[in-house]
Amino acid sequence: DAKTTQPTSMDCAEGRAANLPCNHSTISGNEYVYWYRQIHSQGPQYIIHGLKNNETNEMASLIITEDRKSSTLILPHATLRDTAVYYCIVRVGGQGAQKLVFGQGTRLTINP
Amino acid sequence: ETGVTQTPRHLVMGMTNKKSLKCEQHLGHNAMYWYKQSAKKPLELMFVYNFKEQTENNSVPSRFSPECPNSSHLFLHLHTLQPEDSALYLCASSQAGTASLSGNTIYFGEGSWLTVV
Numbered sequence: 289d290a291k292t293t294q295p296t297s298m299d300c301a302e303g304r305a306a307n308l309p310c311n312h313s314t315i316s317g318n319e320y321v322y323w324y325r326q327i328h329s330q331g332p333q334y335i336i337h338g339l340k341n342n343e344t345n346e347m348a349s350l351i352i353t354e355d356r357k358s359s360t361l362i363l364p365h366a367t368l369r370d371t372a373v374y375y376c377i378v379r380v381g382g383q384g385a386q387k388l389v390f391g392q393g394t395r396l397t398i399n400p
Numbered sequence: 401e402t403g404v405t406q407t408p409r410h411l412v413m414g415m416t417n418k419k420s421l422k423c424e425q426h427l428g429h430n431a432m433y434w435y436k437q438s439a440k441k442p443l444e445l446m447f448v449y450n451f452k453e454q455t456e457n458n459s460v461p462s463r464f465s466p467e468c469p470n471s472s473h474l475f476l477h478l479h480t481l482q483p484e485d486s487a488l489y490l491c492a493s494s495q496a497g498t499a500s501l502s503g504n505t506i507y508f509g510e511g512s513w514l515t516v517v
Contacts, residue, residue: 322505329488329511329513330510330511331402331404331406331490331492331508331509331510331511332443332490332508333402333508334402334505334506334507334508337505386494386496386504386506387433387445387448387456387506388443388445388492388506389445390442390443390444391442392442393442
């Protein structure tokens with residue numbers, strides 16, 4: 289699986305959009321970009337994933353650059369409960385049990 | 401509620417004890433995983449099961465013994481652990497074995513906090 293690079297930490301004001309970047313310059317054509325977050329002392333929570341098109345769900349939006357070498361997770365109106373460690377992971381989709389390899393992630397702090 | 405339930409949520413055990421962690425998924429998935437998260441470290445994959453068969457053992461010491469009796473249940477049997485094995489143990493599941501290229505999302509349980517004394 290391709291390696292990802294994320295900033296160690298970020299801050300965002302409550303009510304503003306939080307934009308979390310991720311670099312994955314060695315991503316392969318069949319690898320998806322996944323985002324998870326982990327709130328303190330809980331299991332990782334799935335947020336969103338995409339292959340090459342931008343994606344949006346009730347939690348967030350995922351913007352993937354045209355060359356697929358980077359992406360941005362957008363939390364449109366951050367709340368204090370969005371404070372967590374956010375992980376960007378690339379992995380192959382399709383058949384088989386496809387594992388996730390976690391890095392250090394970005395520690396996002398939402399400030400009142 | 402993710403559909404993956406882990407019990408117990410907290411466990412304290414002595415180094416000579418034998419205990420087990422249990423995981424059950426209600427998502428109809430056929431792949432299950434054990435991860436370990438030690439303090440201030442990234443999640444580490446321990447084991448992968450696909451259709452009840454172990455497909456990956458990430459060099460885990462034999463004092464950790466997984467068991468997958470069916471696609472819905474996964475156990476981690478613990479025996480003669482060390483204090484450094486104290487960590488958050490996470491179970492996860494996904495739907496594997498499909499031809500779809502949409503990706504098979506992995507869902508995690510809330511974890512079992514293990515303290516070895």
